[in-house]
Amino acid sequence: MSRLDIKKDLLLGTAGSATQIDGGDFGHTWNLWYSAGKIRDGSDPAVAAGHWERWRSDAMLMARMGIQTCRMSIEWARVEPSEGCFDEYAIDHLKEELMLLNGLGIRPLITLHHFTNPVWFEVCGGWDEPKNIVYFLRYVERMVRRLGHLCDDYITINEPNVYALNGCRDGIWPPGKKSMQSAMRTMSVMASAHIRAYRLIHRIRSEMGLRGTRVGVALHMRAFAPKNKANPAHCAAAALSERLFQTQLAEAVTLGKFAPPLRDYSRSRPGRYCDFHGLNYYTRSTVTGLKDGVRLYSARSDLGWEIYPQGLVECAQKLMRICSLPIYVTENGVCDNNDAFRCRFIFDHLAAISRSNLPFERYYHWSFLDNFEWLEGCSARFGLVEVDFATMERRVKKSGRFYSELIKQREVTQELYDEFLAMESYHH
Numbered sequence: 001m002s003r004l005d006i007k008k009d010l011l012l013g014t015a016g017s018a019t020q021i022d023g024g025d026f027g028h029t030w031n032l033w034y035s036a037g038k039i040r041d042g043s044d045p046a047v048a049a050g051h052w053e054r055w056r057s058d059a060m061l062m063a064r065m066g067i068q069t070c071r072m073s074i075e076w077a078r079v080e081p082s083e084g085c086f087d088e089y090a091i092d093h094l095k096e097e098l099m100l101l102n103g104l105g106i107r108p109l110i111t112l113h114h115f116t117n118p119v120w121f122e123v124c125g126g127w128d129e130p131k132n133i134v135y136f137l138r139y140v141e142r143m144v145r146r147l148g149h150l151c152d153d154y155i156t157i158n159e160p161n162v163y164a165l166n167g168c169r170d171g172i173w174p175p176g177k178k179s180m181q182s183a184m185r186t187m188s189v190m191a192s193a194h195i196r197a198y199r200l201i202h203r204i205r206s207e208m209g210l211r212g213t214r215v216g217v218a219l220h221m222r223a224f225a226p227k228n229k230a231n232p233a234h235c236a237a238a239a240l241s242e243r244l245f246q247t248q249l250a251e252a253v254t255l256g257k258f259a260p261p262l263r264d265y266s267r268s269r270p271g272r273y274c275d276f277h278g279l280n281y282y283t284r285s286t287v288t289g290l291k292d293g294v295r296l297y298s299a300r301s302d303l304g305w306e307i308y309p310q311g312l313v314e315c316a317q318k319l320m321r322i323c324s325l326p327i328y329v330t331e332n333g334v335c336d337n338n339d340a341f342r343c344r345f346i347f348d349h350l351a352a353i354s355r356s357n358l359p360f361e362r363y364y365h366w367s368f369l370d371n372f373e374w375l376e377g378c379s380a381r382f383g384l385v386e387v388d389f390a391t392m393e394r395r396v397k398k399s400g401r402f403y404s405e406l407i408k409q410r411e412v413t414q415e416l417y418d419e420f421l422a423m424e425s426y427h428h
């Protein structure tokens with residue numbers, strides 16, 4: 001049995017996003033994508049995991065499992081269903097949810113944008129238009145003024161690179177464009193919006209007399225590796241992919257340094273625009289060119305993604321080279337439909353963290369509930385808690401029990417190992 005001791009100051013939590021769990025149809029981009037028949041298994045995001053009705057019992061379950069911090073997001077289209085008109089009832093609902101989480105001792109981390117736009121925003125040109133940043137800032141301001149006293153920690157935007165490449169270069173996500181130019185502009189606009197939102201959130205919270213504000217971006221990072229280390233073309237492709245996909249973006253959002261093809265629309269000086277590195281890590285890409293590839297014979301998730309725990313630390317090291325900041329693993333998880341190897345996945349990633357000497361402060365497992373996994377729909381299961389999508393009943397999986405024990409015990413004892421890990425292995 002290999003050892004795992006979790007450092008005292010590493011908070012263990014779970015992550016989720018509004019579109020993926022809440023349900024509701026108020027004209028957002030994924031409601032439209034579903035209506036156009038683009039979800040592989042036909043799942044409807046208007047149903048999702050029914051969390052908007054079950055928020056109380058979900059929070060109580062989280063508390064019973066000992067979850068220390070919860071990353072949640074706000075559905076922009078729900079709180080601002082038409083341009084400039086805010087739904088105060090929906091905001092009050094979020095306020096109650098935050099109050100309950102705080103009351104239960106679960107520290108919230110709010111994501112303000114997680115892939116989904118209100119349709120009215122998309123109609124104005126969405127993230128492809130620098131002038132639209134002001135719409136995002138107005139929404140952010142409203143949220144922070146109304147909810148800021150209940151939450152210190154914010155992610156402005158989740159994974160600008162994934163949004164821009166899937167939605168604007170490959171056209172497989174909303175808004176469904178196929179243009180490299182649009183993808184690069186979108187990434188630039190999102191990075192610029194982050195910088196302005198960073199300053200805004202700090203200003204508003206300090207006007208409100210609140211301290212301890214922490215703002216960042218959740219960056220999707222992969223470990224990039226050449227398929228054949230001895231092949232210079234593979235090595236060059238790995239280095240270039242890494243730079244274009246993530247490093248340039250990380251420099252832009254963290255330091256306000258925009259290298260071409262990214263462009264700064266924030267009119268800011270270089271400085272520091274993140275209080276932590278938000279790192280979403282899932283897998284490694286083994287490349288021969290500018291396309292993703294998976295290493296032969298590697299351990300894989302049910303979606304075919306390589307499981308490579310050390311990559312989490314490699315990516316964190318790269319962020320630390322840009323700037324030294326506390327590290328929050330804002331997402332890490334696995335599609336494991338039968339919950340056959342999730343305990344091992346958690347163990348291996350937390351072990352990689354605990355072996356490193358980097359300043360990891362938080363780990364958010366993706367995700368708390370089985371949920372609406374974008375194009376895959378509800379059939380790709382990432383949750384620690386199973387959702388029966390017919391009845392919406394929740395059942396804590398074996399991996400959920402393991403995570404809960406880890407939070408309580410902060411180490412893997414022989415007993416825990418025998419109960420949860422001894423029989424688990426990855427498939428290849």
Ligand code: BGC
Nearest residue numbers: 017158159162220280331373
């Ligand atoms: C996204 C999540 C998604 C997860 C698993 C991340 O890129 O932020 O919304 O569910 O990956 O695919």
